[in-house]
Amino acid sequence: MSERGIQWFRFTAPANFYDLAGRLIPWFAALTIALFAAGLYLGLVVAPPDYQQGDSYRIIYIHVPTAWMGMFLYVLMAVYAAIGLIWRIKMAEIMAKAIAPTGALMTFFALWTGALWGRPTWGVYWVWDARLTSMLILLFLYLGYMALHAAIDDRQRASNASAVLAMVGVVNVPIIYFSVQWWNTLHQGASITVTDAPTMATIMFVTLMIMVLAAWMYSIAVVLARARVEVLERERNARWVQERLEDGRT
Amino acid sequence: MFRPLFALLRRDLVLALRRPQDALTVVGFFVVVVALFPLGIGPDPEFLRRLAPGVLWVAALLAVMLSLERLFSDDYRDGTLEQMLLVPQPLGLLVLTKVFAHWLITGLPLVLISPLLAVQLNLQADEIVMLMLALLLGTPILSLIGAIGAALTLGLRGGGVLIALLILPLYAPPLILGAGAVDAVMHGASAQAHLSLLGAMMVFALFATPWATAAAVRIMLD
Amino acid sequence: MADREFRAVDLAAERGDRRLFEHLDFTLSPGQLLQVSGRNGCGKTSLLRILSGLSRPAAGQVYWGDEPVQSIDGGTGSCLGYLGHPNALKEDLTAEENILIAGGLAGGRPSHEAVLSMLASLGLAGYEDLPVRFLSQGQKRRVALARLLLQAKPLLILDEPYAALDVQVIDVLRSAIEAHLSRKGMIVITTHQVVDIDGDCHNLRLG
Numbered sequence A: 001m002s003e004r005g006i007q008w009f010r011f012t013a014p015a016n017f018y019d020l021a022g023r024l025i026p027w028f029a030a031l032t033i034a035l036f037a038a039g040l041y042l043g044l045v046v047a048p049p050d051y052q053q054g055d056s057y058r059i060i061y062i063h064v065p066t067a068w069m070g071m072f073l074y075v076l077m078a079v080y081a082a083i084g085l086i087w088r089i090k091m092a093e094i095m096a097k098a099i100a101p102t103g104a105l106m107t108f109f110a111l112w113t114g115a116l117w118g119r120p121t122w123g124v125y126w127v128w129d130a131r132l133t134s135m136l137i138l139l140f141l142y143l144g145y146m147a148l149h150a151a152i153d154d155r156q157r158a159s160n161a162s163a164v165l166a167m168v169g170v171v172n173v174p175i176i177y178f179s180v181q182w183w184n185t186l187h188q189g190a191s192i193t194v195t196d197a198p199t200m201a202t203i204m205f206v207t208l209m210i211m212v213l214a215a216w217m218y219s220i221a222v223v224l225a226r227a228r229v230e231v232l233e234r235e236r237n238a239r240w241v242q243e244r245l246e247d248g249r250t
Numbered sequence B: 001m002f003r004p005l006f007a008l009l010r011r012d013l014v015l016a017l018r019r020p021q022d023a024l025t026v027v028g029f030f031v032v033v034v035a036l037f038p039l040g041i042g043p044d045p046e047f048l049r050r051l052a053p054g055v056l057w058v059a060a061l062l063a064v065m066l067s068l069e070r071l072f073s074d075d076y077r078d079g080t081l082e083q084m085l086l087v088p089q090p091l092g093l094l095v096l097t098k099v100f101a102h103w104l105i106t107g108l109p110l111v112l113i114s115p116l117l118a119v120q121l122n123l124q125a126d127e128i129v130m131l132m133l134a135l136l137l138g139t140p141i142l143s144l145i146g147a148i149g150a151a152l153t154l155g156l157r158g159g160g161v162l163i164a165l166l167i168l169p170l171y172a173p174p175l176i177l178g179a180g181a182v183d184a185v186m187h188g189a190s191a192q193a194h195l196s197l198l199g200a201m202m203v204f205a206l207f208a209t210p211w212a213t214a215a216a217v218r219i220m221l222d
Numbered sequence C: 001m002a003d004r005e006f007r008a009v010d011l012a013a014e015r016g017d018r019r020l021f022e023h024l025d026f027t028l029s030p031g032q033l034l035q036v037s038g039r040n041g042c043g044k045t046s047l048l049r050i051l052s053g054l055s056r057p058a059a060g061q062v063y064w065g066d067e068p069v070q071s072i073d074g075g076t077g078s079c080l081g082y083l084g085h086p087n088a089l090k091e092d093l094t095a096e097e098n099i100l101i102a103g104g105l106a107g108g109r110p111s112h113e114a115v116l117s118m119l120a121s122l123g124l125a126g127y128e129d130l131p132v133r134f135l136s137q138g139q140k141r142r143v144a145l146a147r148l149l150l151q152a153k154p155l156l157i158l159d160e161p162y163a164a165l166d167v168q169v170i171d172v173l174r175s176a177i178e179a180h181l182s183r184k185g186m187i188v189i190t191t192h193q194v195v196d197i198d199g200d201c202h203n204l205r206l207g
Helices: A003-009 A016-048 A054-088 A090-122 A129-150 A157-184 A202-234 A239-247 B004-019 B020-041 B043-078 B080-085 B091-120 B126-153 B157-186 B191-222 C044-051 C096-108 C114-121 C137-151 C168-183
Strands: C006-015 C018-028 C034-035 C059-064 C078-084 C155-159 C186-191 C198-206
Touching: A003 A157, A016 A054, A016 A202, A016 B043, A016 B091, A016 C198, A054 A090, A054 A157, A054 A202, A054 C059, A090 A129, A090 A157, A090 A202, A129 A157, A129 B157, A129 C137, A157 B126, A157 B157, A157 B191, A202 A239, A239 C096, B004 B020, B004 C096, B004 C155, B020 B043, B020 B080, B020 B091, B020 C034, B043 B091, B043 B191, B043 C078, B080 B091, B080 C168, B091 B126, B126 B157, B126 C059, B126 C078, C006 C044, C018 C034, C018 C044, C034 C044, C044 C096, C078 C137, C096 C114, C096 C137, C114 C137, C137 C168, C168 C186
Parallel strands: C034 C186, C034 C198, C078 C155, C155 C186
Antiparallel strands: C006 C018, C006 C059
16 A cells, blocks of 8 residues: 555544544634635625525525535545445544534525525425425435434444445435436426526625535534544543543543 | 245245235225325315325335335344344345345235225226336335335334334335326326336346345344 | 364454453364353353354454355355354244245255154154244244254354253253264354263353
8 A cells, every 4th residue: 555545544543533633623613713704794795686586595605505515415424434334444434423413404404594595586485396305305314314323222333234324325315316306397396496596796606605615614623523522432441532531631 | 046035935925924914904004094195185086186196105105114114123033034144145135035025915915906096096097007007116116225224223122213214215216206107197198207217216226225235134133 | 074173363342342352262173062151241142143254253353264254155154053042933934844944045955854853853743833933932942953953064153052941952952962073063152051061172261
């Protein structure tokens, strides 16, 4: 194996991960706050109203980043879960477990903001629009993953079983997405969707990207923090945990 | 190579015949759920006909799901599942055999009883034929996907409810295609695309899901 | 019967966070019996499940000859028979059906006569055609043992085989075990009862 490979695997050791994550989390948290503040200011104050949808379009600044994050995190979770299952790398199992709640939260926000946006646009809170429906099913997949993880007492078995579920889910996500899309066109669904911001002005696009970055930073910070706690819990009998506890470093 | 699989298939069918109430309960559930719908939404025949594809499919899907819990749990409890892991055969094939037996016991009766319920909901002859075809292609998918959930919840408290949460979201595509096929015929369109996709999905499930189920069984018995 | 050694190298097992045992090594040659002993919860069943390939060890490897057990062609079941705590019998099938189907699954269906004489030798003559749910605990255990002995695998892994058996049947089982050893078979066994077995017996104490 190349030297780079060895370097990389160094961070899969729980102790190294724990220290590195501890140093990184404040930075990601600070970036999250800064980007959110900037994005919200640009989005709510600076960016002009949309000529068609008025001010209600502004919800895309939350809706789009959270929807992207929700979908991406599911794939990432499945990848980590697969790595953990196949190569038995503990850190990957921990990461998969740590990602799930954040992914579910993001998906939930995407659904919530989608519903809020639907009220002024379609006159109803919930429309069985293809994207919203797929997101709803994605949320169910997250909930199933977390429920299965929680239902199994043995930690290793919980990781392995939910990894199988995550992999099955990730294969199904595109199938579900396309079948829902197809179902929707057959049933003549709503013609505009949340992401249909027509001819997006530069400022809108920049703002959106800032919010997307903010969602990324938030996810990284929170997932790392959750993974760190999980590492401590799993390794509580290991020597490195005792050492750090004695040093007063947490 | 196929003799052990045949022995397993025969065993599961014999066991089902000695306890026919298990399979009949599933059919009974299907019938009762469908019979409850008109009570909830009114007896207007035209309205019932429009809802029929979805109602029949959702009822069939729930019936299959209810039966899934027993797919592995009996073998798990008495230790025969453990012995199956030691059989010199790929576990995926054994799983596939068990799922096939399960489908013969629960899925096929649902397909066979469906015309009766379809008539109650005022479906026409060509729609009924399409319903049976779609169920014939779709119920194996439900059993195959459901087996993963059944394996993942082996030995867990409240396994039955958990199966629902794990599996029902994955049932969206076959439900859309299956109910859609009948809907298409009802509206005078061709259901060719629906059936092709449903068939493709079944083939894919046939090859992919037994291995996932086998992995899940191994993990839960580890 | 067996022509290879059965070896465990640097084996470790975990349950939850707890290490049950580690650095466990042994070699079993044809004709030898290994009795695993230790108090409750020390990992006897875990060890037996690892040896039979049902569980993965936390560390180490189990070898059949020079091959790791996981990579044996046809799975571990082609070289060993395992009897765990559950009897692995279908309550709705008769004793004979249970044995025949298990044999069919394993790829070697015993003859009708072989089943009858095996059941008779374990004191179950006349019970062949009764659904297993009508048998007592001890009788069910005997059916399970009959199934295992008929499959004639070189290595037998037995988890508390004497449980629920009365003295006469223990005697029958003991002679079956001795016969298996004299045919150059191998046995790994856990038990609470002291049963003297004539043969090349070794002891492994866990915990």
